[in-house]
Amino acid sequence: MFDALKERLDGIFKNLRSKGKLTEEDVALALREVRRALLEADVHYKVVKDLVERIRERAVGRDVLDSITPSQQVVTIVFEELRDLMGRDVVPLVISPKPPTHYMLVGLQGSGKTTSCVKIARRLLKGHKPLVVACDHQRPAAVEQLRVLAAQAKVAFFGPEPGEKDPVGVAERALRFAADRLHDVILFDTAGRLHVDEPLMEELQAMKALLSPHEILLVVDGMTGQEAVNVASAFNERLGLTGVVLTKLDGDARGGSALAIRSVTGVPIKMAGVGEHLEDMEPFDGGRMVQRILGMGDVQGLMERVHLAAVGGEMEKMAESLKKNRFTMEDLLTQIQQVSKMGPLDKVMEMLPLPDNLKQLRGAEMDPKRLRHVEAIILSMTPAERRNPDIIKGSRRRRIALGSGTSVQMVNQVLKQHAQMKELWKRFGKGGKRGFKMPKLF
Incomplete structure (x- = not known):
């Protein structure tokens, strides 16, 4: 996803390394290119402005410009600021000390909620007994898709009765079903829309009131661009998100949403979908992601x-x-x-x-x-x-x-x-x- 940004930054830093001694003008020119590269990667302009200003304040200090390797110092500063932007630490999913643990997955249609629901449940199979619940009755075939994926991942499934349309009622029955069969983590795949609207939010708020979820995870398509930040802000304002799941990070989009969501909403990115297979879901690590963006590899x-x-x-x-x-x-x-x-x-x-x-x-x-x-x-x-x-x-x-x-x-x-x-x-x-x-x- 970050290939274009990686190439631009690599060229900027290569130019810096070719200079034995940096001046403030060199740093200013490099940061102008960094700003342009981030904007082209679809990072929110306010986030870019604040980030570049923080880098500038640190990079033009005398301890940097007079050091033996000023270019490496600048690269290190860019790395640290990008890492802080995306999240310095891995934030794990919450597991309640008193089972069951409830996860609500929310988001717009097409963001990858249903697939992410099963991928997360599959990761939890080691040490837990997860159950996925189909509460998306808006999208045709959403229930059947969840049923099929759950069977492939060998995860338990609960869905509505034929003709049942009340997601809150399904969620209530799912709680009893899970208690009878000792499922300790329940993941609710909720409905989405093509855009944020009042009926969707009312439905999700009713489910939140019933479930008191330990995690409300917003699933965001990594290819959405800056609109992902607006969507995250809207969901966070109405539901109080606890985390974000980024999907399609293996795609060819510019990746700006991944760099900006946490900064704008304050909500950590907890999981990342990195492929089409059910095992392609991993905890989001901002430091490792930045290492790969800056061409440092990802040895871990x-x-x-x-x-x-x-x-x-x-x-x-x-x-x-x-x-x-x-x-x-x-x-x-x-x-x-x-x-x-x-x-x-x-x-x-x-x-x-x-x-x-x-x-x-x-x-x-x-x-x-x-x-x-x-x-x-x-x-x-x-x-x-x-x-x-x-x-x-x-x-x-x-x-x-x-x-x-x-x-x-x-x-x-x-x-x-x-x-x-x-x-x-x-x-x-x-x-x-x-x-x-x-x-x-x-």
């Missing part, structure tokens, strides 16, 4: 993906191979499968804190078909061939190419790459015995 997010992709038994097998100083095709297959679990390669590359001369790799085309082809080639080998690729000669290579739907040339490439990785693996194994440190290897 990368490590989380690695941790989720790694399966205990597979890691033990890899460790055993390292101990025995061997690297088979089966080990390569394990690595490929773990990389695939981490998500699209271009998203993984964005998380790497690459130096300036390698940042163009982030924009490089990452072809996921290549990994699938390599996987197909290895799966077309016999167990003996995977354990000992040296036995794969001409006729075997033709058979593997035919079985994998690739070419002999590609099979040759995979075998060559495996040989190179095997040599690296041996060096790593020997270095480990001498106390060789992993950072030194890379």
Whole structure:
């Protein structure tokens, strides 16, 4: 989402770094470009004005201009101010010490309420027994959509009787249903409109009075732009929001709403939808988001993906191979499968804190078909061939190419790459015995 803003800021900071000594005029010119970049990213103009002024006050101080690395100081100030704008700390969802916990998800039609409801419930499956309740009787098929998504996520569902149109009545029955089945977190998917209107607000206020929710979460489409700030302000004024859920952060919008909502409303962004799959919902971390906007990578997010992709038994097998100083095709297959679990390669590359001369790799085309082809080639080998690729000669290579739907040339490439990785693996194994440190290897 923030690609355009990231490119603009990267160019501004690159120009600053090219200067050994900064003057107030240099800083003023850079901040003018920062202001323009933020406005083009659809950040609210009042937020931009206040933010740039705070950066200016700090950046033109003598301790910055006279320091050894003034450009890095300015980048650090921009990072800190953007992080404070979006939220310095992760604000978790509230869980009541006395169950059940009630969440109301509110917002306009098309913002992603129904999908977000199930995504959040799915995240809560570890340690809780969530229930999703269909209270959106305005949009056709909204109830059925929630039912289907809940089944896919293996989350309990409660909906209206045929022909029932009273969302407050449905919510009341859902409370009894949840109490009988010991559901400790109940998520209510409420109705939306194309715009904020009085009937919608009256309905939501009636539900709030009944439920006394622990969280009232406004679901905002990250592609809405500045209008998202106006919507958030209207809902907050009438309902008293406790948090915001930003959706579609994987889209190609300019992302200004993410930068401005918290500043204008004072309501923290608690969750972010980062993809179309049900697992693509994560706690919103302003610091990590700003790191990615400024091209600093997201090492913590990368490590989380690695941790989720790694399966205990597979890691033990890899460790055993390292101990025995061997690297088979089966080990390569394990690595490929773990990389695939981490998500699209271009998203993984964005998380790497690459130096300036390698940042163009982030924009490089990452072809996921290549990994699938390599996987197909290895799966077309016999167990003996995977354990000992040296036995794969001409006729075997033709058979593997035919079985994998690739070419002999590609099979040759995979075998060559495996040989190179095997040599690296041996060096790593020997270095480990001498106390060789992993950072030194890379």
